[in-house]
Amino acid sequence: QVQLVESGGGLVQAGGSLRLSCLASGGTFSSYAMGWFRQAPGKEREFVAAISASGGARYYEDSVKGRFTISRDNARNTLYLQMNSLKPEDTAVYYCTADQFLAVLRAGAYNYKGQGTQVTVSS
Secondary structure, three states: OOEEEEEOOEEEEOOOOEEEEEEEEOOOHHHOEEEEEEEOOOOOOEEEEEEOOOOOOEEEOHHHOOOEEEEEEOOOOEEEEEEOOOOHHHOEEEEEEEEOOHHHHHOOOOOEEOOOEEEEEEO
């Protein structure tokens, strides 16, 4: 069983930056594809970014391309999301996710999800 704990959320002004972290335990981190999803109030959960187990492949939702960067440190069992040029529409709870299969994760059918961290961007 994989446990995921997010941190790094907070309140930031538009144009600012935040870095989210996700510490994984209970599994072999380097064997899992990892990703970030987000959910804003009254909206469906949506895909943000994903990274393959090795880190060699990365995928982004169109609205965050060029602003967000997903990365991982397999030695530290940690996933990151660097968010720059934040916009009010990025406000949401951000969830760290994991699955053995990248395609499954990207489709939203991941096996593991953290409790989430709130990101609020003020205008």
